[in-house]
Amino acid sequence: MALTVETRGNAHRQFWEQAFDSLEAAVVIFDAVENKIVQFNDAALKVTGLDGYELAAMKVSELFPNQLAELINLTLECENLGCAWSNDMRLATSEGQGRAVELFLSTFEIDGRTLTIAKCLDLRSIRARRAEAEVSHFYRGSLPEKQRIDSVFRQLEKGSQLILDAAGEGIYGVDVSGNTTFLNPAAAAMLGWAAEDLIGRPAHTYFHHSHEDGTGYPIKACPIYAAFRDGRVHRVDNEVFWRKDGSCFPVEYTSTPIEEKGRLLGAVVVFRDVSAQRKAQSDLLAAMREVESLKKRLELENEYLQFELRGGANHKEIVGGSVAVRNILEQIELVAASEASVLITGESGTGKELIARAIHEGSSRCQRPLIRVNCASIPRDLFESEFFGHAKGAFTGAVSERLGRFELADGGTIFLDEVGELPLEHQAKLLRILQEKQFERIGETTTRQVDVRVIAATNRDLKQEVSKKTFREDLYFRLNVFPVVSPPLRDRLDDIPELASLFLRRACERANKQQLQISLADVERLKAYNWPGNIRELENVIERAVITATDGRLRFHVPRTVQVDIDEIDVSSPGLEPNRADGTNGLDSAPTAIVTEQDLKQRERDVMLAVLRRCNGRVAGRDGAAELLGVKPTTLYSRLKRAGIDARALRK
Secondary structure, X not given: XXXXXXXXXXXXXXXXXXXXHHOOOEEEEEEOOOOEEEEEOHHHHHHHOOOHHHHHHOEHHHHOOOOHHHHHHHHHHHHHHOEEEEEEEEEOOOOOOOEEEEEEEEEXXXXXXXXXXXXXXXHHHHHHHHHHHHHHHHHOOOOOOHHHHHHHHHHHHHHOHHHHHHOOOEEEEEEOOOEXXXXXXXXXXXXOOOXXXXXXXXHHHHOOOEEOOOOEOOHHHOHHHHHHHHOOOEEEEEEEEEOOOOOEEEEEEEEEEEEEOOEEEEEEEEEEEOHHHHHHHHHHHHHHHHHHHHHHHHHHHHHHHHHHHHOOOOOOOOOOOOHHHHHHHHHHHHHHOOOXXXXXXXXXXXXXXXXXXXXXXXXXXXXXXXXXXXXXXXXXXXXXXXXXXXXXXXXXOOOOOEEOHXXXXXXXXXXXXXXXXOOHHHXXXXXXXXXHOEEOOEOOOOOEEOOOEEEEEEOOOHHHHHHOOOOOHHHHHHHOOEEEEOOOHHHOHHHHHHHHHHHHHHHHHHHOOOOOOOOHHHHHHHHHOOOOOHHHHHHHHHHHHHHHOEOOEOOOOOOOOEEOOOOOOEEOOOOOOOEOOOOOEOOOOOOOOOOOHHHHHHHHHHHHHHHHHHOOOOOOOOOOHHHHHOOOHHHHHHHHHHHOOOHHHHOO
């Protein structure tokens, strides 16, 4: 007798309660308004596996866990129409897995109270019965006598008992009705069924009723049954068998027909669990894909590093012992061990990239690459491809997939050189990956995660750019966690001897010349110069001196003279001061007068104006002002802007 939550105490209802309990279907009566179970029958206890006290204490919503919305919709439908049906609900069980049921709802009133009757039919049992009926209907009247078939299979099993028991593969037999005739121990272990549970029952219903993807097929299409219909051996490697606990595993099997006197009696099936094999294959494929991905990544990294080496990014150390250099080294030591973003500022040619490399090499990321990106050299339409990569076919010309710079730098450091040159629309895209460490390749929807440390450098005053609305404030603060200022060469003149010796040795090696010596007088001349091009200019001057050296003597001479309109002074080529009025050069004698910083700025302005007039206002290109002065066009543009000079106004 089922537990009754609310006892009516009416003796005349005992008959109906007995009839209620005798129903095979699980029935639960509940009050939808109060979310309360009123009554249930013994079948409900059997289906759920709960005892009466547990079921009585449950709410209706707990009986159908995580399906509150569906339950509300069904009860409302039942109230409006008088009944409702669904085969998508799952009934709570003691195991906690839930059981798929076919649910019928109807309402009735008693004592002025509207109650709902829920009839729950186990879908698995329904399907099993239907399959059994289908098998019986399909084969009824067209097969040999069942006793004779059973006798044949008993003889087969008896004669092969030792083999069946010893075999590591699963083996079972089915008669022409589709019923299991025998099952060896290995098959029972793999399926989780005891032999006595399956013998005489349709195998198709219990453990082989679907393809590998879970889709079912009718009995007529079952490869196992096909063996005793067409008399051929059927081999299958793309299906699953189902265990007693409801789980499945991939199998390979062979279904061989059994004949007697030319008549088909059934089939013997030999199967094996290929889960381990499939996993090994999957792991192998995943490993091969990973190897291919790593190969492509290493190829790209190698290509990038080769490019860097060709570009001269091969500095090994920071040279110098001046106070300015010592301060830089202290800052590098402090920040290198952290993960903080670093913003390196300073004039062009002061060694900002060298500082970035030193920070990277002193960090825990030194085993991964430092990927440099020159933000000023990337075309606007290629920004996303360069930074984030693209999929094959993402756009015209994308003949293969490409890893972006951030993906190449994963686990390492990315150096954003000349970050101040980025257009505003690209700054927003850069900000996202810096904040979220996520991006998507062009042509893909997959979001990728990267672990990258960011070091940026610029010769611009980003605070001023922020005030002018040409640089995003949020990006500035994201980059400027730890600021480092790279000092100009004029603030570290004591380092010139050491720098000059280093550059001289390298220049001699490149020119394939014997090592030359630089005199103390030459050093003093070099220290007397203002070096607007900083360390890069110093290196260029020394290399030119090595190239033009004869008889083992370095000559820091003026290779080119430009006549100026202002004050009729001569302007030297890169690496030298303008000629003085007396015809001597500033590097040929020691300075005789004190020159203020303002004087130097005015002299630099005069020189730039003179060279621009000589070049007809042209900054870049062959015989342009930048070439004559021995600086990069971007550097000269920056200085012209700082000096308030518009080169276009000087064009004739």
